[in-house]
Structure formats: structure tokens, C-alpha cells
């Protein structure tokens with residue numbers, strides 16, 4: 001028993017000693033992965049979804065699934081049909097973009113469908129961001145694009161179909177290339 005204990009203690013000490021020495025020698029470094037000024041944010045690149053679909057995860061979702069999810073997670077603030085409530089309208093634009101106070105909805109204003117995926121995954125629901133699965137985000141995009149009149153009710157969205165959606169206002173923004 002004593003022998004076993006001694007050997008085990010020795011083994012543990014032997015294993016941890018290099019780590020202890022390294023820890024003493026290492027410069028003081030932040031122990032967490034939290035953002036630091038001037039340093040890239042670790043998760044940033046992984047979460048970005050670009051207009052051409054780069055960054056979209058595997059998974060898929062349809063309009064019917066999105067309707068249920070929206071009722072459960074989003075309607076309280078955005079209204080049953082995304083018409084707006086305590087939070088802004090997401091669908092149902094009536095005043096065009098050239099009106100003096102235009103309705104800027106997903107369907108009337110957003111140039112890329114992929115931005116919707118990026119934004120919902122990153123920021124929604126507002127009271128619990130980051131809790132939706134990829135399938136759920138695809139489904140929410142499908143429902144929102146459907147109620148905006150952009151896609152049919154039987155559409156299924158995934159990493160291939162979402163970037164291929166021609167958004168009504170896709171040519172409404174000027175692309176300024178970096179010099």
C-alpha cells in the first residue's frame with residue numbers, strides 16, 4: 001500500500017514538474033480566451049458568413065419549421081408575421097425604399113440572404129443569443145424569406161440554396177473596393 005502510494009506520488013510529481021516549471025517561466029498571460037485589445041477574436045472568423053456562402057455550416061431548414069420557431073422565439077418582439085411589435089418589422093414592407101420614410105425589411109432592403117443566417121445565429125433570440133442550432137437558423141431564414149415573398153413555401157434552405165437566392169435589393173448597394 002505504502003509502496004503503491006509512494007510510486008504514484010512520484011509519478012504524479014514527475015508528470016507535473018515540467019508543467020509547473022513552465023508555468024513559472026512563462027510570462028504572465030491572460031487565462032481566458034476573452035477578447036483582448038489589438039488581438040483577433042478567436043471565434044470571429046469561424047462565425048462569419050459571407051455573401052457567397054462561405055462560412056455556412058452543414059444543415060437545412062424549411063418554411064414550416066421556421067414558422068414554429070418564430071412563434072416560439074421571436075414573435076413576442078417582432079409580431080406574429082414579422083410585421084413588427086416592440087422590435088422592428090422584419091417583413092411586410094409597404095412604403096418603397098424611395099419613399100420619404102421607407103420600410104426597410106429583409107425583403108425590401110437586405111442585399112444578401114446569407115446575412116440573415118449570420119445575424120440570426122450570432123444575435124438571436126435577443127434574450128438568448130447563440131442558442132439556436134444550424135438547422136433552426138436555416139428554418140428561421142426560410143420562414144422570414146417566405147413571408148417577405150422572396151422564396152416559395154416549399155423551399156428548403158442549406159449551404160447551397162441560401163446563397164443562391166436573388167434578393168430583391170441585391171443591386172441597391174454600391175460595392176466600394178478597397179484601394
Ligand code: HEC
Nearest residue numbers: 073074077087088090104105106119120124125126127140
Ligand atoms: C426580446 C426581444 C426580441 C426577440 C425575442 C427577438 N428579437 Fe430580433 N430584434 C430585436 C430588436 C430590439 C432588434 C433591433 C436591434 C438589433 O438589431 O439588435 C431586432 C432586430 C432583428 C433583426 C434585424 C432587423 C433589421 O432589419 O435590422 C432580425 C433579422 C431579427 N431581429 C430576427 C429575430 C429572430 C429570427 C428572432 C427569434 C429567433 C428574434 N429576432 C427575436 C428584439 C428581439
